Amino acid sequence: MSKVKYLLSFVCCAAIYLFSYGQSDWTKISPEDIVHVWSSKGKPSLMVKAGSVEVSSIGSELGWMISPDQYQDFHIQFSYKLIDGAEGYVTIRADADDVLATGYPIHLSNSADQQNPTGSIINVARAAWLDDLDIDGWNTMEIIAIGDHIKVLLNQTKVAETHSRLSRGGQIGIAAKGGSPIGVKDVQIRTFKSVAITKPLIEDRLVSHLNAYESLFDGRTTNGWSEVGNATWKVTDGIIHGYSGKEGGFLCYEKAYHNFHLKTKFKIIKEDNSGIFIRKPVDSTNVSTVDGNSVECNIYDHNGYAHAYSTGSLAPHARAWSNITDYEDWNLADIYALDDQVVMYINGIKAAEAHIPAFNHSGQVCLQAGIKVFAEDKGPSDIYFKDILIKSID
Numbered sequence: 001m002s003k004v005k006y007l008l009s010f011v012c013c014a015a016i017y018l019f020s021y022g023q024s025d026w027t028k029i030s031p032e033d034i035v036h037v038w039s040s041k042g043k044p045s046l047m048v049k050a051g052s053v054e055v056s057s058i059g060s061e062l063g064w065m066i067s068p069d070q071y072q073d074f075h076i077q078f079s080y081k082l083i084d085g086a087e088g089y090v091t092i093r094a095d096a097d098d099v100l101a102t103g104y105p106i107h108l109s110n111s112a113d114q115q116n117p118t119g120s121i122i123n124v125a126r127a128a129w130l131d132d133l134d135i136d137g138w139n140t141m142e143i144i145a146i147g148d149h150i151k152v153l154l155n156q157t158k159v160a161e162t163h164s165r166l167s168r169g170g171q172i173g174i175a176a177k178g179g180s181p182i183g184v185k186d187v188q189i190r191t192f193k194s195v196a197i198t199k200p201l202i203e204d205r206l207v208s209h210l211n212a213y214e215s216l217f218d219g220r221t222t223n224g225w226s227e228v229g230n231a232t233w234k235v236t237d238g239i240i241h242g243y244s245g246k247e248g249g250f251l252c253y254e255k256a257y258h259n260f261h262l263k264t265k266f267k268i269i270k271e272d273n274s275g276i277f278i279r280k281p282v283d284s285t286n287v288s289t290v291d292g293n294s295v296e297c298n299i300y301d302h303n304g305y306a307h308a309y310s311t312g313s314l315a316p317h318a319r320a321w322s323n324i325t326d327y328e329d330w331n332l333a334d335i336y337a338l339d340d341q342v343v344m345y346i347n348g349i350k351a352a353e354a355h356i357p358a359f360n361h362s363g364q365v366c367l368q369a370g371i372k373v374f375a376e377d378k379g380p381s382d383i384y385f386k387d388i389l390i391k392s393i394d
Helices: 003-019 031-036 202-208
Strands: 027-029 039-041 044-049 052-057 062-071 074-082 087-094 104-107 139-146 149-154 157-163 170-177 182-191 225-229 232-236 239-243 249-253 260-268 273-280 295-299 331-338 341-346 349-355 364-370 382-392
Touching: 031 044, 031 052, 031 182, 044 062, 052 062, 062 087, 074 087, 087 139, 104 139, 157 349, 170 182, 202 260, 202 331, 202 341, 239 249, 239 364, 260 273, 273 331, 295 331, 295 341, 364 382
Parallel strands: 052 170
Antiparallel strands: 027 182, 039 062, 044 052, 052 182, 062 170, 074 139, 074 182, 087 104, 087 170, 139 149, 149 157, 225 249, 232 239, 239 382, 249 364, 260 331, 260 382, 273 295, 273 364, 331 341, 341 349
16 A cells, blocks of 8 residues: 555544544643643743743653643643754643543654654554654644553554543643743644543453364474575474575465464563564465565664664564563563554563554464674574464454
């Protein structure tokens, strides 16, 4: 599917999604409202300037401006500008008594270690890197929160998404840290009729389903699997060992799955490149994340590459938190796929999730042994898998 078709699909689905919840009209929040009606916490410094409000902080602590109203299900959008390298947040569904520790803080600036780029929902969903952000100018942010589903868009591009039940409602806050101000303008919000959360998260739905798990690996052979590309695959002591060689390749299971929970253990050395590709069409001779072929559940951590999709990412749809892989021992990967939603856990930690309409189809599971694409020598990789189980609910 082309990028244009994907965007049109996303926009149309989003329009139907919002319309179905009975939205209110947009309410504008002026710079004067933020200065005179919103409450403060910490030591914020405010200045209304050219139709915007500039928020900074006196001292090194965060200075907050907090909405008087609480919001549960809503859509907020605004323009913001980071002045002189400002750092700050917008938070939603928060408790005014402890704004940063409650609700969902969303980063307005890029952290030095790239762990929380702009649009990240702190400790919940790491944002995708957006190359076209205007570092010195105005950008737009939209936050849509309905039920347990939260999405963040930057310049009309979705960068973060999650289903989370940490907080169901609360206030909205804007904060800056230090003397460099954040400019905010064109703030408007619309609310939706509150949505009752009646369905469990897809992780719980798939795990609790009565269907049994089946093993994709007999522990002795690669029966049922076929090789794609030029990697070497061997079985020793109940372990599948993939060696990429100079070009890399895949090992694909013969059956196609649509809605499922896949769990497996893997072992890898840092800088080596692997992944688990899901929903690859059976009739395709190629394994790729391009043009609706498959979703890559990434297994690859590497240094010095700021835009990385680290282990646990759903490349190129959602970035995972890094530093959750044990390079000395076995790791557990859990992949949950239900219709257009995919969620990945690493070692019991929710790493990434995304709604991906273009990949709502059945397909094969493929293991990857890839070359070190970001290493200077582009050298070979080794990857080990065992205990590969799947529960299909189709």
